[in-house]
Amino acid sequence: MPGESSPGTRSRRELVRFYLLDHRTPLGKAIDIALLVLNLVFVAVFVAETFPLSAEVRSVLWTSEVAIAVVFLVEYVLRLYGASNRLEEFSDPYAVVDLIAILPTFLVLFLPGAVVANVGFLRVVRVVRVLRFYRFTQDAEFFFGTISDNALRALKLLLTVLVLLFVSAGLFYSAEHAANPEVTTFADAFYYVVVTLSTTGFGDIVPVTTAGRWTTVAAILAGIVIIPWQAGKIVREWSRRDNVDVTCPNCGLSAHDRDASHCKACGQVIYQEFESHE
Known part of the structure; x- marks a missing residue:
């Protein structure tokens, strides 16, 4: 990176931090791409597990989930190791999301299955995996190049909409799937959230639990507040382009x-x- 010493002159700790943040060297780009792909797979596994699958497929998905969670744990430890201020890195919102995203997998792995399987909050916690994508929008520099500030804001707005839909659907599925015959998979919950937040409201799926109703209320309020706020920032910047x-x-x-x-x-x-x- 500009103004910094070359990788060959750094200590091991500085080298670790450099490659976790770097977007320009081949190794830095490879790490970025690998983490992005693993994030996509991690989220896809969560969604796939809500569908009726054979025992063999579920076993493959579980193995993949554990393997990816181990990679993310190694990444988390390396980020703490390479950080110039480890306490600040530990309390960073991105680091907190990283830890929370993999915590349910290791709880299921190391605690008795019968006990953990019945802990409802684990299903909710696993939804935050999608928040890991925000780490890739910390700055305008990506492995494929640098984008404009306006493009970065638009990307964050799109990501915010997708995260809102995904997290709301995950929470709604967790609250409703056991009690609502109309919500059997994540796709049903996602459909309900999209229809609800778009104010279409077909009425073919309605919440039957208190948690499902409050999840719907929270999703609507979040959509009303967060999306216009981010969209307003983009409009203000666009209006200043000719100034x-x-x-x-x-x-x-x-x-x-x-x-x-x-x-x-x-x-x-x-x-x-x-x-x-x-």
Whole structure:
């Protein structure tokens, strides 16, 4: 990365952190791609497990889940090991999501199956796996190159919508699948959430449990608050694209229109020059 020493001059700890954050070297790109693919598979396994499957397929899915969880655990430990401030890294929201995402798998693996299988919160906790995708949008630099800030904001908005739908569907499935004959798979729950949040409301699936009703309420409120908030940030940035970075000496307002000769807030003359194309 610019301004940093080359990988060959770093300590082992610095080297670990470098490659976990790097998007440019072949190894850094390979790690990025591998983690992205494993995230997709991890989420796909969670969804697939809600469908009626043979014992052999379930065994393969469980083996895959454990293997991927081990990889994520190694990644988590390496991030703590390579962090310049380990306490800060441990309390980082992305690190917390990383840990919570794999916790249910290891609880099922190491605790008696009969006990863990009946703990309802485990099904809910496993839904947060999808939040791991936010780690890939921490900055505008990806393994395939760098995208614009506006494109990154649009990507975060799209990811927010998908995460809201997915998490809501997972929570609704966890609350309803045992009591609601209309909700037998994750696909049923996802369909219900999409129809509900889009305000279509066909009424073919309705919540029958208290938890299912509150999940629906929470999903609607989250959709009302979070999506317009992120969309508003994108619109504000797009509206500023044609502005120039000139600060008013009187009130400090910046980002004036290109043809502005006076500050729109206080009327101070800013003598901004522009060329007419007419």
